[in-house]
Amino acid sequence: MSARSNSRRTTKSTRGQTTVDPILDAGADPLRNPALYLNRELSQLDFNFRVLAQAQDESVPLLERLKYLCISCTNLDEFFEIRAATMHHAQDFGVPLPPDGLTPATVLKRIHERTAQLVEAQYSCWNRVIRPAMSEAxxxxxxxxxxxxxxxxxxxxxxxxxxxxxxxxxxxxxxxxxxxxxxxxxxxxxxxxxxxxxxxxxxxxxxxxxxxxxxxxxxxxxxxxxxxxxxxxxxxxxxxxxxxxxxxxxxxxxxxxxxxxxxxxxxxxEVENLALALRDELAGRGYLxxxxxxxxxxxxxxxxxxxxxxxxxxxxxxxxxxxxxxxxxxxxxxxxxxxxxxKFPTFQQRMLQGTDAIFDLIAHGDVLLHHPFDSFAPVLELIKQAAEDPNVLAIKQTLYRTGKDSAFVEHLIQAARNGKDVTVVVELRARFDEEANLGLADRLQEAGVQVVYGVVGYKTHAKMLLVVRREGRKLRRYVHLGTGNYHAGTARVYTDFGLLTADPDISNDVHLLFQQMSGLAPAIALKRLLQSPFTLHAGVIARIEREMVHAAAGRPARIIAKMNALNEPQVMRTLYRASQAGVEIDLIVRGACALRPGVPGVSDNIRVRSIVGRFLEHHRVYWFGNDGAPDLFCASADWLERNLLRRVETGFPILDPDLAQRVRIEALDNYLADNVNAWELREDGTYVKLAPKGDEPPHSAQGWLLAHLCG
The missing domain is CATH 3.30.1840.10 (Polyphosphate kinase middle domain)
Structure with a gap:
């Protein structure tokens, strides 16, 4: 921490938010100073300005610009339905203040002020830009x-x-x-x-x-x-x-x-039957x-x-x-x-060869899929062949969002009819998919599938598929782990990673996780996976602190992480401490980020950027340098308090060095080089669109992936 004056100075940011010098009076914990943190709700709201900027970008095809405008409006609807509603609940019933220290009343006031600006910008874009351009076209x-x-x-x-x-x-x-x-x-x-x-x-x-x-x-x-x-x-x-x-x-x-x-x-x-309770709540949702x-x-x-x-x-x-x-x-x-x-030019997804014998393919070595550039078909092929293969004994899968008329569901039903032991963990509380998931659960149960509604008090957000197959005298497990949902539609427009593996340690960890979710098992020791709410949070903290040890010893220390949102207080404080220790930290955070980068003496070594482009950035990747022996995890979890502490999530390592290098290049280095669709978060909480400097060539991360993976 810098040894500057302990006096507090107040400044006004461009958004009208008061910020305070991060140095507190003597005796206080400097890293708990509210001035070091941004408000999650306001940060999430501001993401929609970045989406709207795509609608205003003349380099984007016209009807795609129309879609971006509509997405910003849909996002705003959901923001009021969930985030603003949560603030009202907090105001009525009282909750601990977030790290930024803003009261719910203050946040709601700023939400309305900022929303008024956004709505004006949306309709100005429609009336003065998009609609006239469409008419001309x-x-x-x-x-x-x-x-x-x-x-x-x-x-x-x-x-x-x-x-x-x-x-x-x-x-x-x-x-x-x-x-x-x-x-x-x-x-x-x-x-x-x-x-x-x-x-x-x-x-x-x-x-x-x-x-x-x-x-x-x-x-x-x-x-x-x-x-x-x-x-x-x-x-x-x-x-x-x-x-x-x-x-x-x-x-x-x-x-x-x-x-x-x-x-x-x-x-x-307090409820005996979660499904019945949700049905009762859904009946009145439209009139809350x-x-x-x-x-x-x-x-x-x-x-x-x-x-x-x-x-x-x-x-x-x-x-x-x-x-x-x-x-x-x-x-x-x-x-x-x-x-x-x-519209955007169409592209041909890369097709994985050898999927007609999917089990042989996976047994030969781990397979990494990078969606939407790689087709989602191999994952569907795994469940399809598992449903028909007489050597397959059991299938276990988590379902959070699947989409209408999901092929996954049909294959699971067919597997049950073929005598397989099929267990599906259906998360009934997947927001806005509750009704669909209730119907899905009913269909699966009618077909003889064992349906589990997750763990009381914890949403099951992990993306896991396990197939148990008899091969000779032994049983072998095949696994798919992903950063995104089992939803063929979103797999065409969201960036996500999927891992197909038969690694004994990983597959045994997945087996233990399914046992834990379907039974009443105690906390379990996993060999390879990190798991929320037990080890993922602690595992992230420990790896950040390990980089601090390397920095203190004069060794290279680096963290690169990509996610959708960041607000967990202990993770943010640990990142601040790591920055103070000399660890270089790059965060690629699509939406809400409550961490404030670039604060002198606190987060000088932290850089935060957001990428908004053709595809919705959705994969979560954590990379820790570890003095030349890096740890790389893909995960279903953002670094949000709810994901790390109140959900069932998984972080899975990429063990194959070549595949780990692919993830590093495609999802981290590539995105850090983006100067076309990247926005940099400044110390005052505002975002600035980046552009090529001087003779620097333009680099779009998503464009590079399309060219290199689908070209």
């Missing part, structure tokens, strides 16, 4: 003021034939109080004047758009003259809503949308506490106040919208428009 999203008379006639007929029959407008009066509004649903508040057939005086009505209605309507080319002309359902509703109120005068119609808390809370210690209100910017303030009152929201929770209240619905256009020139 022949993909038009037509506003009401752009409709021709012919288009208007067609849309009126569409409204009467397709929309009006499924609408149930509700006039507000003493007999019809304000209705329950479903989370993220499209609604129109209608201002009325006059009397209806019963003599009731009209004032306000609510029109709810059923989710069965498409939010984007493609106009027929014969009507519009353009192949790709679209209209928002919200525009159609607003234009023709008067037909729902004959005899009354419609003074205004304004779209709105409310986002609600979607975090399910089930006290597992309101978090924010999006509404047309043209809506009169008295009506906005009425809505806020009904949703029990403060004034800073309303976001005036200059456009559709659900921008992410525009993503449908990406699939509807068949214009390869407006």
């Amino acid at each position: 022949g993909v038009r999203v037509l506003g009401r003021d752009q409709w021709t008379s012919r288009q208007t006639r067609w849309l009126r007929a569409y409204f009467r034939d397709e929309v009006m029959p499924v609408l149930s407008p509700l006039g507000l009066d003493p007999a019809h109080p304000f209705p329950k509004i479903l989370n993220k649903s499209l609604n129109i508040v209608v201002v009325l004047k006059g009397k209806d057939a019963f003599g009731r005086v009209g004032h306000l009505a609510i029109v709810r758009a059923p989710r069965s209605l498409p939010r984007i309507i493609q106009l027929p080319e014969r009507i519009s003259g353009g192949e790709y002309d679209f209209v928002f359902l919200s525009s159609v509703l607003s234009e023709f809503v008067h037909e729902l109120f004959p005899g009354m005068d419609v003074k205004g119609a304004y779209q709105f949308r409310v986002t609600r808390n979607s975090e399910l809370i089930v006290d597992e210690e 506490r309101a978090m924010r209100l999006e509404i047309s910017a043209k809506c009169p303030k008295p009506i906005v106040r009425t809505l806020l009152q009904n949703f029990d929201l403060p004034e800073n929770a309303v976001y005036p919208i200059d456009g559709p209240v659900n921008l992410n619905r525009i993503s449908q256009i990406f699939d509807l428009v068949q214009r390869p020139d407006l």
Whole structure:
């Protein structure tokens, strides 16, 4: 620690956050100073600005830019459903303050301030950049003021034939109080004047758009003259809503949308059947506490106040919208428009040879898969051949997210029907996949699969597949371990590593983990794997401290780690101590990072960068130099408090030196060289986009992988 003055100086960052000099008064623990830490929620929120920057990047194909815009909106929805909701819960019930020391009330205030900036930037991007560029390219999203008379006639007929029959407008009066509004649903508040057939005086009505209605309507080319002309359902509703109120005068119609808390809370210690308890909670998820209100910017303030009152929201929770209240619905256009020139070029995934005899292939040596550049097919082939192979006795697998109509599930069911002993650990509490996983569990159980719902109080986030096969007089275990889910869809768009191995030590560790999860086994000693919540956290800390020992002895000391998020307090403090000891540390953190790099005397030797590109960065890799005998782990866990201490996770070593070198080059060195899609985290918590310097050639990590692995 630097021996600078113990006085505290306060500065203002570009985001309006107060930061304090990290030197505390004498006697205090300097590394617990809140000024050394960034707020996780605010850091996660800021990630969406980096996503939005992709939508503003003219070097990105136009429809891909549209997708980035929509992703930033979808991310913001989930942020309010989960992170903001968690802050409200903390404010109501009280929880220990995070390392940054910000109270929930302060965080919520800053969330609303920062979100207002993000929403303004999103709609500015849509109205001033993306929409005009799409129109110029022949993909038009037509506003009401752009409709021709012919288009208007067609849309009126569409409204009467397709929309009006499924609408149930509700006039507000003493007999019809304000209705329950479903989370993220499209609604129109209608201002009325006059009397209806019963003599009731009209004032306000609510029109709810059923989710069965498409939010984007493609106009027929014969009507519009353009192949790709679209209209928002919200525009159609607003234009023709008067037909729902004959005899009354419609003074205004304004779209709105409310986002609600979607975090399910089930006290597992108090329920006898977790599946039944979750089903009960899911029934009411869409109507939990309101978090924010999006509404047309043209809506009169008295009506906005009425809505806020009904949703029990403060004034800073309303976001005036200059456009559709659900921008992410525009993503449908990406699939509807068949214009390869407006999208990323397609690429051919690398196919692994020899998968027709997958067990022989794995027995010959470990296999490393780097998705999406390598096909996910070998993993599917392993489970498929295991289901049919008469020598396979048992299959065990964890399932967190699988996607709709998963081939994994079909193979597991077939394996059970073929007489294999099949055990599946299904994590029912995988956020937003709870309902799908309940149905999945039911299907598996009906087929005779033994389904385990994980461990009480700990989400099972580990990605493991184990096949037990008889080979001669011995049993041999084959294993797949991954950093990502068993989801063929995300394996095409997320960067992840998968390891196929028959290594006796690793496969025995996986066997013991499945025994522990399905039974009531005590803590177990694993030979190769690190496991949350028992050894992964301690293992990471120990390896950071080992680098400190090397640095103190004058030996090279280096740590490189890649993950999605970082906030675990002890890990961050240990990294600070390592930096002070002279360890060089590079962190590649896609999203939220609560560690503050570059603080003089504390984190001078720590650098943090975020990569946002074509694929979602998802693999977790930890590399510790260890004086020339490096440890390299791939893992299912980020360095988050929940992953290291409150989940079942795995960190698995890459033992083959050649494969370990591949991981080092492809996922670490390659990403540290990126000067195209990289953002550097500064001491004040802001991110700066990097660019080639001088004669330095541009280097995109993902582009390099496409060229070298798929070229």
